Amino acid sequence: MSDATELLAAxxxxxxxxxxxxxxxxxxxxxxxxxxxxxxRWRGRRLRLPFGTRSITLMPAILLVTIATTGAAATVxxxxxxxxxxxxxxxxxxxxxxxxxxxIPSTVRKLATVxxxxxxxxxxxxxxxxxHGTCWGVRGPGGWLTLAMDNxxxxxxxxxxPTRKQIVVAQGNSSxxxxxxxADYLSNAVRDSRGRWWDxxxxxxxxxxxxxxxxQATRKTAPLIDGQYFVLVVPQTNNCEGCDNIHAIDxxxxxxxxxxxxxxxRTP
Numbered sequence: 626m627s628d629a630t631e632l633l634a635a636x637x638x639x640x641x642x643x644x645x646x647x648x649x650x651x652x653x654x655x656x657x658x659x660x661x662x663x664x665x666r667w668r669g670r671r672l673r674l675p676f677g678t679r680s681i682t683l684m685p686a687i688l689l690v691t692i693a694t695t696g697a698a699a700t701v702x703x704x705x706x707x708x709x710x711x712x713x714x715x716x717x718x719x720x721x722x723x724x725x726x727x728x729i730p731s732t733v734r735k736l737a738t739v740x741x742x743x744x745x746x747x748x749x750x751x752x753x754x755x756x757h758g759t760c761w762g763v764r765g766p767g768g769w770l771t772l773a774m775d776n777x778x779x780x781x782x783x784x785x786x787p788t789r790k791q792i793v794v795a796q797g798n799s800s801x802x803x804x805x806x807x808a809d810y811l812s813n814a815v816r817d818s819r820g821r822w823w824d825x826x827x828x829x830x831x832x833x834x835x836x837x838x839x840x841q842a843t844r845k846t847a848p849l850i851d852g853q854y855f856v857l858v859v860p861q862t863n864n865c866e867g868c869d870n871i872h873a874i875d876x877x878x879x880x881x882x883x884x885x886x887x888x889x890x891r892t893p
Contacts, residue, residue, distance in 0.1 A: 704768040708750040709733045711769060712760040715784040726754040726785035733760075737856045741825070743817035749827045749856050752785070760785035763813045763825060770813045780813030780825075790831060793886050805886030807832035807873035807893045814861065822861040829854055832873035832881035832893075839878070841870035 703711055712728040732753040738746050745766045752760035762783030763770045770778040787795075789809040796802040810828025817823065830838060830853060838855045839846045847857035857871070872880040872893040880893035 704772045706769075708735075708752070708762055708764075711762055711783050712752050712785055715760070726756050726758045726760070726787070728752050728754055728760050728785055736827070736854055737850055739825070739856050739858050741815060741817065741823050741858055743819050743821070744815055744823065747815065747825055747858075749825070750783075751854070754785050756787065758785055758787040758791065759829070761811055761827060763827065765815060770815060777816045778813060781811040788829070790885050798887050798890075800890060805831070805883035805891045807835070807881050807883045807891075808838055808855075808871045810855075810871055824859050824861055826857040826859070826871055827855065828871075830873045831883050831885060833884045834875050835873040835881055836876040837874055839872050839874050839880075841872060846874070 703714060706714075709728070709730050712733060713730075715726060715728070729752065734751060736749045736751045738748050741747050747770075748764040750760075750762040750764065754760060760783075761781070763781075765778065767773055767775065767777070769783050771780060771782050789803060789806065792803050793805050807830065808828055809831055810826050812824050812826045814822050814824050826838075826840070830849060835849060837846045837848050838857060840857060840859050842862055843859045845857065845859050847855050849855055874880055882888075882891040882893055885891075
């Protein structure tokens with residue numbers, strides 16, 4: 626039995642519905658898994674998980690489970706679907722109780738188009754949900770990033786979720802869990818024609834008096850869109866996807882704290 630087959634079997638054992646054996650989705654998942662097993666992309670790369678501040682090196686098997694889960698949830702049909710259809714499927718996986726989001730179709734809109742060198746135009750789409758959450762999706766020249774499973778993009782799967790503020794409030798404004806931050810954001814990585822990786826950060830500023838955001842690692846900045854949103858493109862540094870530190874800043878370049886949650890826990 627191949628490594629890819631064993632991983633797919635393990636996913637089914639824990640209740641994840643992978644594509645049916647032999648169909649197009651199954652073949653694409655198996656191909657992606659084999660690429661990861663071969664170590665063509667992730668060997669030596671470091672990722673920052675969304676629920677902490679530490680960067681850790683992930684074992685390939687863990688990454689394979691993540692990719693296979695994504696492939697099972699985001700079918701081939703969604704790669705070039707409309708943003709409304711994409712958000713209605715909300716392919717970020719099974720939400721926790723009370724976190725299911727329902728997109729409001731009339732709010733689906735393109736937030737911005739940015740140019741990534743040697744990649745082309747990248748579109749960032751957004752929508753609101755009935756539960757006051759947000760839907761995000763990043764689309765490249767070849768379709769929605771991460772759904773094509775073509776080894777040229779990674780990061781967050783398009784979909785809808787509660788805002789960071791909602792999660793902080795839901796956890797009781799405690800010191801355990803997510804802390805209030807001045808920028809509520811996600812990221813995707815895309816590889817250009819020269820083999821270089823770029824990070825695309827996008828999200829919402831949650832700070833008073835903000836004029837822009839800044840990546841503390843590269844010192845690159847991006848202005849606000851509609852006084853609230855942002856999209857920031859930076860080259861990956863230290864072979865580290867998502868090893869970011871995005872701050873909201875004022876007109877003088879001073880980092881700002883979050884404007885919600887207990888003051889003692891607020892961070893830039």
